[in-house]
Amino acid sequence: xxxxxxxxxxMFVQEKEAVTLDCTYDTSDPSYGxxxxxxxxxxxxxxxxYQGSYDQQNATEGRYSxxxxxxxxxxxxxxxxxxxxxxxxxFCAMREYPSGGGADGLTFGKGTHLIIQP
Amino acid sequence: EPEVTQTPSHQxxxxxxxxxxxxxxxxNHLYFYWYRxxxxxxxxxxxxxxxxxxxxxxxxxxxxxxxxxPDGSNxxxxxxxxxxxxxxxxFCASSVSGREYETQYFGPGxxxxxx
Numbered sequence: 001x002x003x004x005x006x007x008x009x010x011m012f013v014q015e016k017e018a019v020t021l022d023c024t025y026d027t028s029d030p031s032y033g034x035x036x037x038x039x040x041x042x043x044x045x046x047x048x049x050y051q052g053s054y055d056q057q058n059a060t061e062g063r064y065s066x067x068x069x070x071x072x073x074x075x076x077x078x079x080x081x082x083x084x085x086x087x088x089x090x091f092c093a094m095r096e097y098p099s100g101g102g103a104d105g106l107t108f109g110k111g112t113h114l115i116i117q118p
Numbered sequence: 119e120p121e122v123t124q125t126p127s128h129q130x131x132x133x134x135x136x137x138x139x140x141x142x143x144x145x146n147h148l149y150f151y152w153y154r155x156x157x158x159x160x161x162x163x164x165x166x167x168x169x170x171x172x173x174x175x176x177x178x179x180x181x182x183x184x185x186x187x188p189d190g191s192n193x194x195x196x197x198x199x200x201x202x203x204x205x206x207x208x209f210c211a212s213s214v215s216g217r218e219y220e221t222q223y224f225g226p227g228x229x230x231x232x233x
Contacts, residue, residue, distance in 0.1 A: 033218045045161070045224035052219045091161060095218045100176060104174050105151055105163025106222060 003027065004092050004109035013082050020067070021077040021112045023092030029053075031046050031097040034075040035106065036066070039089040046092075051075055088118045120144045122225035124210050130231045131200055139195045139228045141210030143188040149173070150193045151222060152185065161209065168216060195232065200232045 006026045013019045024033065036048040051059045051066045059066040067076040079086055095105040123142045131137050143150050152164040156170050166173040167185050184196045193212075195203055211222040 027217075031218055033220070035221065037224070041231070042226075043207060044226040045211075047221055047223060050219070050221055093161075095220075095222075097218050104216075104218075105153065105166055105176065106161075107163070108161040110160045 002109075003107045004094055006092055006109035008112045009110070010113040010115070012117055015084060015116050015118050016081055018078060018080045019082050019086075019114065021079075021090050021092075021114065022074070023076055024062045024072070024074045025092075025094050025108060026073065027094065027096055029096045034068070035064070035093045035095070036064070036075075036077045037091045037093060037108075038086075039091060039111070041088070045091075049077065062112050082116050084116050084118060087114060089113050120146075122210055122212055122223055124208075124225035126228060127226065128229045128231075130233065133163050133202055133232055134199050136196050136202075137200055137230065139197075139208050139210075139230070141193045141225055142191050143193055143210065143212030144223060145180055145191075147212035147223075149213045149216045149220075150185075150187070151213075152195045153209040153211065153224075154178070154206040155209065155227075156203075156206045166216070173216065195209075197230075200230075200233050205230060205232045 032053045034051045038046045049061045049064045051068045063080045065078045091111045092109045101112045125140045152165045155161045163176050165175040165179045182198045186194050207227045209227045210225040213220045213222045
C-alpha cells in the first residue's frame with residue numbers, strides 16, 4: 001500500500017487564485033512528520049512547510065499553509081494568491097518515528113505538477 | 119543561509135564504470151542522506167548516515183552502493199559498477215537530528231546518465 005498518496009497528477013490554476021494540493025498518508029505510528037517540497041524545472045528540492053502529528057494548529061509559512069486533518073490522515077497544501085513562479089512539481093513526504101533507532105528517510109508521494117496560468 | 123552543495127551537477131558515464139557523487143552537508147547537521155529520483159518518478163530514499171556509519175538503508179541500496187564521510191565536510195556516494203537503470207537524479211540531504219520532526223534540507227542534485 002502507498003504510504004503517501006497524491007491524487008492530482010497535474011493542475012492548472014489561474015494566477016492569483018488559491019490552490020489546494022491533496023495529500024493523504026498511511027501510518028500506524030503515533031509520531032510522524034509531514035513535509036511538502038517544491039521541485040521547479042531546474043530540479044532542486046525546496047522545503048516549504050512541515051506539520052508534526054502532535055501539532056494542534058495547522059502550519060503556516062507565508063503564502064503556504066497546511067490543512068492537517070489527522071482523523072482523515074490528510075495533509076493538504078494550500079497556496080494562497082498563486083504566482084507564476086509557483087509553477088513546479090510539489091511533493092508530499094512523511095517521516096515516521098525511527099523504528100530501529102536509526103534515521104529513517106522520507107517517504108515521498110508521486111507529486112503534483114502545478115501550472116500557474118497568467 | 120547555509121545550504122547543501124553537490125558536485126558534479128551532471129555526470130555521464132559508461133555502463134560498468136565506478137562513479138563517486140559528492141556532497142557537502144550543512145555544517146552543524148549530524149545526519150546525512152542520499153535519495154534518487156528516476157526521471158518522471160518520485161523521490162526514493164537510499165541511505166542515511168550518522169556518526170560515521172550507515173543508520174538505515176532501503177532495498178535499493180544494495181552491494182553496489184557505498185557511502186563514506188572521508189573528511190569533516192564531505193559525504194560521498196559511490197556506485198561501483200554502474201548500470202543503465204542507475205540513471206537518475208541523486209540528491210544529498212542533511213538534518214540536525216534523525217527524529218521524525220526534523221526537516222531534511224536537500225542539495226541541488228547530481229544528474230547521472232549511464233550509457
